[in-house]
Amino acid sequence: MMPTDAPTAVASAGPDAVARTETAATPALSISGVSHSYGARRALIDIDFTVAPASFTALLGLNGAGKSTLFSLITRLFGIQSGQIGIFGHDISRAPGQALRLMGVVFQPRTLDLDLSLMQNLLYHAALHGIGRRDARSRAEEMLARIGLADRSASKVRDLSGGQMRRLEIARALLHRPRLLLLDEATVGLDVKARSDILSHVRQLVTEQGIGVLWATHLFDEIATSDNLVILHQGRMLARGNVSDVLSKANAQDVNSAFMRLTGAQSQSLTP
Amino acid sequence: MSSTTVDGKQSGFSFSEYMTCLNGIVWREALRFLHQRERFISALVRPLVWLFIFAAGFRQVLGISIIPPYETYILYEVYIAPGLMAMIQLFNGMQSSLSMVYDREMGNMRTLLVSPLPRGYLLFCKLLAGTAVSLLQVYAFLAIAWFWDITPPAIGYLTVLPALILSGLMLGSLGMLISSGIKQLENFAGVMNFVIFPMFFASSALYPLWRVQEGSPMLYYVCQWNPFTHAVELIRFAFYGQVNWISLAVVGGCTLAFMIGAIFAYDPSRGLARRGPAGGET
Numbered sequence: 001m002m003p004t005d006a007p008t009a010v011a012s013a014g015p016d017a018v019a020r021t022e023t024a025a026t027p028a029l030s031i032s033g034v035s036h037s038y039g040a041r042r043a044l045i046d047i048d049f050t051v052a053p054a055s056f057t058a059l060l061g062l063n064g065a066g067k068s069t070l071f072s073l074i075t076r077l078f079g080i081q082s083g084q085i086g087i088f089g090h091d092i093s094r095a096p097g098q099a100l101r102l103m104g105v106v107f108q109p110r111t112l113d114l115d116l117s118l119m120q121n122l123l124y125h126a127a128l129h130g131i132g133r134r135d136a137r138s139r140a141e142e143m144l145a146r147i148g149l150a151d152r153s154a155s156k157v158r159d160l161s162g163g164q165m166r167r168l169e170i171a172r173a174l175l176h177r178p179r180l181l182l183l184d185e186a187t188v189g190l191d192v193k194a195r196s197d198i199l200s201h202v203r204q205l206v207t208e209q210g211i212g213v214l215w216a217t218h219l220f221d222e223i224a225t226s227d228n229l230v231i232l233h234q235g236r237m238l239a240r241g242n243v244s245d246v247l248s249k250a251n252a253q254d255v256n257s258a259f260m261r262l263t264g265a266q267s268q269s270l271t272p
Numbered sequence: 273m274s275s276t277t278v279d280g281k282q283s284g285f286s287f288s289e290y291m292t293c294l295n296g297i298v299w300r301e302a303l304r305f306l307h308q309r310e311r312f313i314s315a316l317v318r319p320l321v322w323l324f325i326f327a328a329g330f331r332q333v334l335g336i337s338i339i340p341p342y343e344t345y346i347l348y349e350v351y352i353a354p355g356l357m358a359m360i361q362l363f364n365g366m367q368s369s370l371s372m373v374y375d376r377e378m379g380n381m382r383t384l385l386v387s388p389l390p391r392g393y394l395l396f397c398k399l400l401a402g403t404a405v406s407l408l409q410v411y412a413f414l415a416i417a418w419f420w421d422i423t424p425p426a427i428g429y430l431t432v433l434p435a436l437i438l439s440g441l442m443l444g445s446l447g448m449l450i451s452s453g454i455k456q457l458e459n460f461a462g463v464m465n466f467v468i469f470p471m472f473f474a475s476s477a478l479y480p481l482w483r484v485q486e487g488s489p490m491l492y493y494v495c496q497w498n499p500f501t502h503a504v505e506l507i508r509f510a511f512y513g514q515v516n517w518i519s520l521a522v523v524g525g526c527t528l529a530f531m532i533g534a535i536f537a538y539d540p541s542r543g544l545a546r547r548g549p550a551g552g553e554t
Contacts (some may be wrong), residue, residue, distance in 0.1 A: 062542050097285065100388035111383045113300070115307045120300075127296020128387035128394075130289025 023221045028053045028180040028212030035232045036069055042071045042235055047238045049230050054210040062233035064067030067216040071184045075105050077176045087180055106238030108185040110165060114158040121157055122172055129176040143171040163194030184216045220256045231262055285389060293389050294397045301401035310409045315409045319356035325353055343382035349546055353422045354508035355477025360413060361406045361440045366468055369447030372492040373454050401439030410436055428511045435510035439503035442523050447529035451538035475501040499526040
């Protein structure tokens with residue numbers, strides 16, 4: 001089933017009904033009719049898609065496509081100008097606390113505190129989610145062990161490599177046990193091995209823990225044939241569905257050529 | 273509102289979750305301050321330079337008559353000590369807001385703002401954390417100043433604490449309010465010149481208001497309208513175990529107004545939108 005076929009509680013239900021419409025079929029993330037402008041410049045135009053629980057959805061677009069704006073809207077950093085965004089049925093504008101509780105985020109720029117230790121960074125994040133000190137410490141130790149940094153717990157973040165920092169950011173995003181994970185260009189600036197490690201770690205989270213993942217990227221080789229795909233170009237959504245559907249729609253052999261074909265068609269259609 | 277989420281958690285937040293969040297933000301701010309030794313040292317050196325050099329030089333020029341809360345003639349150093357305590361908080365408040373602009377531009381504020389707790393509460397915690405850091409600085413200053421004959425009644429070290437918390441919150445809120453109107457980090461230096469120095473010099477921090485009135489009645493009225501003057505007087509009286517009710521009312525009112533203004537005016541998209549939400553990306 002394509003992610004777009006999943007029921008969109010936010011789109012179809014009234015605001016009062018949103019919090020009550022949680023069923024097994026509720027999408028992890030539903031985006032409905034979202035548009036956003038910076039003054040006169042339109043950064044996003046009528047975006048519609050959903051991310052199902054336990055699925056990996058790649059959000060593919062070049063720099064400037066609107067991926068990060070979309071992330072800022074999903075995480076409530078920006079106010080929504082039009083449309084609706086729901087996290088497991090909770091409208092991000094009306095019930096941000098409930099929505100954000102279920103969401104872990106890895107932003108494109110590094111947001112770790114470089115002068116604090118790995119453990120201190122994780123404990124700070126846990127406190128921001130109201131997790132008590134003892135519980136937070138045990139979760140942090142578990143997370144550090146899982147990402148192979150248990151022995152660096154007391155080191156300053158500043159001393160980590162780029163790949164280790166990213167792993168720590170992912171561990172931090174998972175500390176409060178979210179059901180939806182958003183990653184914005186999480187592999188930018190990393191070497192091939194670090195990229196591959198992080199990608200396989202995230203895919204493991206989908207299969208083993210049932211987390212819904214939205215993975216924003218501009219790198220075609222990060223997309224697998226089993227993934228769901230949303231193509232964003234100049235603020236418009238050009239395609240959505242599983243990869244094979246997108247390939248057949250674009251009449252292309254691979255994601256790279258599908259992207260080129262779709263964005264080329266888009267550019268032509270914008271030309272007067 | 274108590275609907276149940278998919279993972280079975282209640283939708284609201286418990287008191288202990290609010291307190292855990294507050295503790296975490298204050299703890300992180302204190303750790304950052306202690307790790308930044310240069311910031312700690314410069315925060316101490318600034319008032320000490322005023323105390324050791326400026327006050328020593330002006331001791332003979334500026335006579336201080338007996339004015340409340342003092343019950344006898346005092347040294348000029350003793351007079352300016354409360355003003356220097358307030359100055360530490362003024363600089364700290366502005367520095368905190370500067371760091372908020374920086375964090376907003378660099379992305380660190382996102383970690384705070386994607387917390388599920390209400391945004392107004394998170395910003396309030398951030399203000400309290402900045403105030404806690406200013407208290408560390410003020411008490412470190414007082415410990416050194418004790419060797420310089422700044423010796424209030426022992427109870428004064430305790431009674432001044434609520435005054436310092438209130439004035440710290442007022443100045444931190446003012447800083448946050450100013451930072452919410454700043455589009456980019458580069459603009460902050462100008463704001464420092466237009467806010468910190470006028471506020472400090474047009475106040476009772478360095479000279480009593482009756483002296484100002486003798487020199488310039490106009491400046492006297494400016495000083496009286498300056499909330500920083502009232503922060504200084506609130507601290508001065510509290511340092512000697514007394515309450516200046518007018519200053520308390522002014523500082524309390526200004527704290528509330530600045531805080532509400534700062535929380536409403538804070539817009540995380542301001543810095544992000546200018547550079548693109550992810551540092552150039554849109």
